[in-house]
Amino acid sequence: MNWQFFVEVLVSGLLAGIMYxxxxxxxxxxxxxxxxxxxxxxxxxxxxxxxxxxxxxxxMNFWIAVVVTLAxxxxxxxxxxxxxxxxxxxxxxxxLFMATxxxxxxxxxxxxxxxxxxxxxxxxxxxxxxIQWLADNANINISQFDVFAGLIAGALVAGLAxxxxxxxxxxxxxxxxxxxQAALAVGIPLxxxxxxxxxxxxxxALVAGLxxxxxxGVQFALTFIALKALPVLILGGFESVAxxxxxxxxxxxxxxxxxxxxxxxxxxxxxxxxxxxxxxxFLLIRPEGLFGERRIERV
Amino acid sequence: xxxxxxxxNAHGFPMPAAPAAKTDVAxxxxxxxxxxxxxxxxxxxxxxxxxxxxGSIVALLGANGAGKTTTLKAISNLLRAERGDVTKxxxxxxxxxxxxxxxxxxxxxxVCQVMEGRHCFQHLTVEENLLTGAFTRSISRADLKADLxxxxxxxxxxxxRRGSQSGYTSGGEQQMxxxxxxxxxxxxxxxxxxxxxxxxxxxxxxxxEIVRDLNTKERVSFxxxxxxxxxxxxxxxxxxxxxxxxxxxxxxxxxLAQNEDVKExxxxxxxxxxKSFRDVKHYRRRKRWLA
Ligand SMILES: Nc1ncnc2c1ncn2[C@@H]1O[C@H](COP(=O)(O)OP(=O)(O)O)[C@@H](O)[C@H]1O
Ligand SMILES: [Mg+2]
Numbered sequence: 216m217n218w219q220f221f222v223e224v225l226v227s228g229l230l231a232g233i234m235y236x237x238x239x240x241x242x243x244x245x246x247x248x249x250x251x252x253x254x255x256x257x258x259x260x261x262x263x264x265x266x267x268x269x270x271x272x273x274x275m276n277f278w279i280a281v282v283v284t285l286a287x288x289x290x291x292x293x294x295x296x297x298x299x300x301x302x303x304x305x306x307x308x309x310x311l312f313m314a315t316x317x318x319x320x321x322x323x324x325x326x327x328x329x330x331x332x333x334x335x336x337x338x339x340x341x342x343x344x345x346i347q348w349l350a351d352n353a354n355i356n357i358s359q360f361d362v363f364a365g366l367i368a369g370a371l372v373a374g375l376a377x378x379x380x381x382x383x384x385x386x387x388x389x390x391x392x393x394x395x396q397a398a399l400a401v402g403i404p405l406x407x408x409x410x411x412x413x414x415x416x417x418x419x420a421l422v423a424g425l426x427x428x429x430x431x432g433v434q435f436a437l438t439f440i441a442l443k444a445l446p447v448l449i450l451g452g453f454e455s456v457a458x459x460x461x462x463x464x465x466x467x468x469x470x471x472x473x474x475x476x477x478x479x480x481x482x483x484x485x486x487x488x489x490x491x492x493x494x495x496x497f498l499l500i501r502p503e504g505l506f507g508e509r510r511i512e513r514v
Numbered sequence: 515x516x517x518x519x520x521x522x523n524a525h526g527f528p529m530p531a532a533p534a535a536k537t538d539v540a541x542x543x544x545x546x547x548x549x550x551x552x553x554x555x556x557x558x559x560x561x562x563x564x565x566x567x568x569g570s571i572v573a574l575l576g577a578n579g580a581g582k583t584t585t586l587k588a589i590s591n592l593l594r595a596e597r598g599d600v601t602k603x604x605x606x607x608x609x610x611x612x613x614x615x616x617x618x619x620x621x622x623x624x625v626c627q628v629m630e631g632r633h634c635f636q637h638l639t640v641e642e643n644l645l646t647g648a649f650t651r652s653i654s655r656a657d658l659k660a661d662l663x664x665x666x667x668x669x670x671x672x673x674x675r676r677g678s679q680s681g682y683t684s685g686g687e688q689q690m691x692x693x694x695x696x697x698x699x700x701x702x703x704x705x706x707x708x709x710x711x712x713x714x715x716x717x718x719x720x721x722x723e724i725v726r727d728l729n730t731k732e733r734v735s736f737x738x739x740x741x742x743x744x745x746x747x748x749x750x751x752x753x754x755x756x757x758x759x760x761x762x763x764x765x766x767x768x769x770l771a772q773n774e775d776v777k778e779x780x781x782x783x784x785x786x787x788x789k790s791f792r793d794v795k796h797y798r799r800r801k802r803w804l805a
Contacts, residue, residue, distance in 0.1 A: 383645075383649065386642055386645060386646055387649055389637065389638060389642075390635045390638060390646045393635040393637050393638065394633050394634075394635055394636070396595060396629065396633060397629060397633035397634070398635075398646075399592055400590065400617060400626070400627045400629055400633065401621065401646055401649060401650075401695060401699060402617060402618045402622065402626070402649055402650040402699060403618070403646065404616070404618045
């Protein structure tokens, strides 16, 4: 076995993995704070990417388009909380889940209604070519774009972690995630907190949309990356930010390694289903996920 | 062993301002003949009235299921989150109608509830729990720190455990965290629900002594719901006894403690009295994720 090749596969897997983490993170944030499994997260990613690319194609400056799309996503997030979830307060979880499935189609339809349904290319100005220095010195080919995307995702995750751990609002978010009733009792306004969570999820969707869109083009298939996030969530636990990150890395790395090293024996095409096998196997061993928060049982 | 050092002199929490415009309502908190219905059909409180004077400790007594928690939640308006509704009567605090206020507004006005079963934020540290109590106040870091220190003078044990995840602290520590968290909102009145629940007698004594300290030194008024009738009456100024959603008796704490009926029902036969209500409580386990 050639070690350079192994490193190439591993690193590109990890870098793809951090992008899965990005999508999974959107799910985790909303699930933690409000207990809703937001099936529409993938549609939000699509909506964000399509809005951004359409604005840029209409001649808008790159950074202005980022800011405008961010504003749009925050508004979309808050609108979802207000118009869809708030009227359903106190309904069974399954009702809310169904509502987010409905929302998925509304968002997809809305995006295409506004911007048309043809695929777009998205150029972030970072070419998808091997890093020259690594190729020359170690004979390893690692895409510059993948590294860039990994760094952006990493920075976002770190930023969110700081926000959650050190700010007043972040602390309130964690408090709400722990105990709604107690949060109300100390005067934390739940609805305001939920609106913030949805806005943050919109922001995460924008970043994920930009990265995935630049990699694979902005097209309808982007909504399916929500399905990629599912095994990541099972592996990492629905309530754990750290789990989303580590889960993403594991899924990304293992699917690429499996494809390359196991694929030839079974005729290839492993990549698309291997993560689910891994996640299901894991589900049997540790149903709460890698970092899923165990309920602390103590009085 | 748990030891508590008394603060040499109380400072920090200001005296609650006297009601700006004295209305004809003499009481600080007054609950007037309220009726509470859950889920639009279950009538739980059938006309409860009570008064809490400024600076006093009032005990709300009664067996399990009598409606103590419901009364407190009606005041703090946590009732909505449980699909409960005040359908009759009024609640006034410092001369203002408060029955339509949100919990957030009530905390800002100075009314803060410490819920039955403590409800600490399990995955937050003890100190983070305390800090969430100050959510409604926009104050500087220095002031926040000073308030934390003040809470720690009343609960030195919490200072030792400030970095521990709350879920892993003892029941007594969680009760202290819950009270300390409420203090961080600088409340004028704390609605304290069953502070003695599940605690060893000695610890119950400690907690009640701290409550008395907070009452005299920080001038916090308390309305406390208790099944532990004797302890509550020892520390309270006044008491109300609830039965089946109605106030059946009220009076000065000493008088109630001497009353033969109270002695019989809530001291001698208290365990038998509770048993019959216990099976009514199972609905609580149905977890609600939303408010
Ligand atoms: N969320 C709820 N939904 C329906 N009924 C409730 C609810 N909470 C309390 N009750 C009813 O109200 C009665 C009084 O309960 P509660 O106020 O908790 O009493 P206490 O605190 O005195 O033990 C109980 O017997 C129970 O049947
Ligand atoms: Mg109760």
